[in-house]
Amino acid sequence: MTNRFTSFFSSKKEHEIDDYYSPDDYSEPQKVLPTEKELKNLRKENALLKKSFFEQNLESIKTRRSVRKYSTKEVDEKTIYDIIEASLNAPATGNIQNYRTIIVKDQKRKNEIGKIALNQCWLSEAPYLLIIVRDDSKVISMYPQDGMRYSIQNTAAYIQNILSLVHAAGLSSCWVEACQNDVLKEYLGISGSLSIDAVLPVGYALEKPHVEKELILDMVFFETYGNRDK
Ligand SMILES: Cc1cc2nc3c(=O)[nH]c(=O)nc-3n(C[C@H](O)[C@H](O)[C@H](O)COP(=O)(O)O)c2cc1C
Numbered sequence: 001m002t003n004r005f006t007s008f009f010s011s012k013k014e015h016e017i018d019d020y021y022s023p024d025d026y027s028e029p030q031k032v033l034p035t036e037k038e039l040k041n042l043r044k045e046n047a048l049l050k051k052s053f054f055e056q057n058l059e060s061i062k063t064r065r066s067v068r069k070y071s072t073k074e075v076d077e078k079t080i081y082d083i084i085e086a087s088l089n090a091p092a093t094g095n096i097q098n099y100r101t102i103i104v105k106d107q108k109r110k111n112e113i114g115k116i117a118l119n120q121c122w123l124s125e126a127p128y129l130l131i132i133v134r135d136d137s138k139v140i141s142m143y144p145q146d147g148m149r150y151s152i153q154n155t156a157a158y159i160q161n162i163l164s165l166v167h168a169a170g171l172s173s174c175w176v177e178a179c180q181n182d183v184l185k186e187y188l189g190i191s192g193s194l195s196i197d198a199v200l201p202v203g204y205a206l207e208k209p210h211v212e213k214e215l216i217l218d219m220v221f222f223e224t225y226g227n228r229d230k
Pocket of ligand 1: 177179
């Protein structure tokens with residue numbers, strides 16, 4: 001709200017305002033209140049920023065694709081750490097982050113993993129492989145009935161965060177699940193009770209796959225399952 005005080009001070013620069021007070025008047029310096037017009041402009045700017053952030057996210061989600069051909073160009077290690085750290089903010093049942101990530105960079109090891117992953121040898125071209133390991137024990141002990149499902153869902157949310165951020169960083173990945181799970185576990189020293197949910201190559205794409213999606217609004221219902229009438 002504008003009153004004679006705010007409109008008076010809003011037209012003054014900070015050093016000019018100081019001149020109007022003697023040190024005895026106030027113990028703390030007074031803040032200059034923004035005018036109604038300034039506030040309105042700030043709100044407008046904020047809305048624009050928000051919109052572009054939303055639009056950027058829409059674009060990012062829509063353009064992510066699984067890539068199976070990678071350049072050997074190096075990937076900044078910090079980017080990998082940042083992506084993993086940020087992805088840990090995924091929603092999780094009971095806020096239990098029941099997953100671990102093995103970062104693999106060694107070429108020989110990557111080659112071997114490609115072979116174990118049902119000969120998906122293209123995996124080993126990527127500078128990094130992230131192995132996502134799921135531990136059900138804590139989630140199941142907290143939720144004996146539904147813990148297994150929750151544990152898988154938590155890990156999937158984490159993986160999707162990684163895939164989204166990899167894409168947002170200008171890199172590419174592919175969720176690879178098909179592998180001889182037990183052989184890979186043994187090879188990477190993963191104990192029997194844990195599972196591997198994904199092998200994620202991370203690198204620069206050497207292809208731009210076009211994947212047709214069944215993106216139909218008929219997949220959306222209103223109020224009850226199957227109801228298409230709004
Ligand atoms: C659980 C899961 C397992 C997958 N396993 C493999 C895999 O072993 N090899 C592979 O090339 N792609 C795999 N994919 C990737 C899918 O083939 C891919 O996401 C799908 O074709 C859609 O393409 P897009 O990711 O480009 O949208 C897997 C995806 C998911 C979600």
